[in-house]
Amino acid sequence: GAGVSQSPSNKVTEKGKDVELRCDPISGHTALYWYRQSLGQGLEFLIYFQGNSAPDKSGLPSDRFSAERTGGSVSTLTIQRTQQEDSAVYLCASSFRTGNYEQYFGPGTRLTVT
Amino acid sequence: GNSVTQMEGPVTLSEEAFLTINCTYTATGYPSLFWYVQYPGEGLQLLLKATKADDKGSNKGFEATYRKETTSFHLEKGSVQVSDSAVYFCALSDQDAGSARQLTFGSGTQLTVLP
Numbered sequence: 001g002a003g004v005s006q007s008p009s010n011k012v013t014e015k016g017k018d019v020e021l022r023c024d025p026i027s028g029h030t031a032l033y034w035y036r037q038s039l040g041q042g043l044e045f046l047i048y049f050q051g052n053s054a055p056d057k058s059g060l061p062s063d064r065f066s067a068e069r070t071g072g073s074v075s076t077l078t079i080q081r082t083q084q085e086d087s088a089v090y091l092c093a094s095s096f097r098t099g100n101y102e103q104y105f106g107p108g109t110r111l112t113v114t
Numbered sequence: 115g116n117s118v119t120q121m122e123g124p125v126t127l128s129e130e131a132f133l134t135i136n137c138t139y140t141a142t143g144y145p146s147l148f149w150y151v152q153y154p155g156e157g158l159q160l161l162l163k164a165t166k167a168d169d170k171g172s173n174k175g176f177e178a179t180y181r182k183e184t185t186s187f188h189l190e191k192g193s194v195q196v197s198d199s200a201v202y203f204c205a206l207s208d209q210d211a212g213s214a215r216q217l218t219f220g221s222g223t224q225l226t227v228l229p
Contacts, residue, residue: 042221
């Protein structure tokens, strides 16, 4: 079956612009996670969804970051007024549900802010 | 809070050499432990896992044993191949009830195996 997909695979944007990153989880997976992989910070957790609910947003780096999930499926991570330090690979993962279930990762979106 | 410390890279080995990548962790409870691998141009893949003390995870000739007394989960392989060249990440997830079980990752270790 299809794995986790993310789009776009690459995004170059100018500082100050808004960007939207999309994640399509594996069908039937109710839990969805966003992570960021950057040179300075390594792999860091951003936010998770159980269904459409995001109970804890404290991992988001600033209030310019937001995420939503509709229909218990697709999720969008939005970064407003992008800054150069937002440049990173944004990874999405899904699992059957939160708990002791394997997380399956997508290929990531490489974001470059110029 | 939770944290993972893994061996700095890069690591370069000849084919058929023995591999060890050290990983130690700090956690408030009894986490599950994982090794993920990222091959060039590909996404993160789960390599192996262990969910409780003294468990041994194994896959593709790689092994790691959950050592609670030393808070370690070192990755080993007896004879590496060129195809094992990748970045390896040690990670943990919280076992607390109600936890989202998000992963906390180490910094990654780049492995290059030469023919």
